Amino acid sequence: MNSPATEETEFDGLLSAMSDGSLSDEGRCRIAQLVAADSCLRQLYLDYCQMHALLKEEHGVLGIELPHTAAP
Numbered sequence: 001m002n003s004p005a006t007e008e009t010e011f012d013g014l015l016s017a018m019s020d021g022s023l024s025d026e027g028r029c030r031i032a033q034l035v036a037a038d039s040c041l042r043q044l045y046l047d048y049c050q051m052h053a054l055l056k057e058e059h060g061v062l063g064i065e066l067p068h069t070a071a072p
Contacts, residue, residue, distance in 0.1 A: 007034060011041055015048050 002010070014031050017023040023031075035042045 004038075004040075007038070007041065008044075010034075011044065015045070019052060
């Protein structure tokens with residue numbers, strides 16, 4: 001069995017891969033296993049997803065380009 005610190009380090013790497021779009025199917029399954037088994041990691045996952053969504057909304061990193069308008 002992995003130590004909590006090892007699992008959290010693994011989890012951080014999986015979240016990073018999820019954010020940059022490189023998470024494999026195996027990685028998705030592993031996140032699901034970790035989240036289901038540990039309430040602390042579940043809360044970290046929820047906090048991470050919320051922060052990621054807020055940053056995208058706040059800073060416009062949505063993968064779309066808005067037209068630039070010239071100032072009058």
